Amino acid sequence: MGRVYVAGVGLTKIGEHWDKGLEQLMVEAALKALDDSGLSRVNSIYVGNMAGEFLQEQAHLGAMIAEDLGMVGTPAYRVEAANASGAAAIHAGAMEVASGKADAVLVVGGEKLSDGVIEEVSSALMMGERQEYEGFMGADFYSINALLYKLYMRRYGVKDDLIAVFSMLSHKHAKGVAHAQYPFEVSLERILSSPYISEPLRRLEVSGVGDGAAAIVLIGEELKPKIKTPKTELYISSATDFMTPFEREDPLRFQSLGVAVNRVLDEAGVDRGDVDLVEIHDATSIMAAISLESSGFAEPGESGRLAMRGEFDLGGRLPCNTFGGLKARGNPFGATGVYQVAELHLQLTGRAGKNQVDSPRVGVAQSLGGVGATAIVTVLKAI
16 A cells, blocks of 8 residues: 655635535635645545535535536545544545555535534434434433533543533634634633533533535655645544444443554554644543543543643643634534644644644544544644
């Protein structure tokens, strides 16, 4: 298998885009990524999207984007893995480049959540769970997270501030970020005084509803010397687990994430101690804590204490969610995994602006489908 490189990225601001549709957002991000890479055409296009059929009544997004970009005739596909759809599209595109089948691939992730009312968005989110089980019982994504939250506090004897701290951290890093949905700080006190959406999970501990698109260009070894823009080397791996957390051996351990992290670090030839920054899937505060612990970056029950000590700050031991993560940068489902990798690329190529981490060489992005049923983990290395 050949090596794979990120050669260009493009981001749209996350928010409620009443003047743009899903198609327009994805084309905007794609054109930015192509311009960043210096390429005008690619061999294939992969689109990550979770809820297009449900919220826009629109499928066949691959061919649509190919047409919009003036690339009719180019193979183009839509990839779905619930909230990890964007990362799944990267995985598919990277495999094609690594196989030697393609020299250049465009990956676009996009979602337009504001086209639905909140009940419809919640229903779309529940498509990532088992409808005949959780859905039948009326348990939604947030109530499942609330159960994990309660179990975590009981098992490790921690209070809610050591979980809610991850929402505060993401907002701290999102302050002033141009593409972030919520580019401002929120105090821990305000988070803990916000109303419950499913006790003990509070409103300011979950990501909001937003529209956005992100894109990256992947290239192989043959094109690498011809592309003059900054590049990073990409490794990616994936794993799955039982759909429902409470059917697993340990609900507080995302086994899929641990497996995927181990695999991709081994493939990249790096250890956890070599990782300079990490993007985690903080759709909720409790998922942030469990993600760090499941991937071996914190001991079970200890991630919140490490966060309180500043170890995940931009200047800390392991900077986390350096542009605000899902909570503050935003979480347009099918685009989120692409935003994560694009942001890592900006960090490793020294283009992160005021959020720049000091001389990073290795970054990790974790994207989860459902409550950890799918995990896709990407390692980027500076070159």
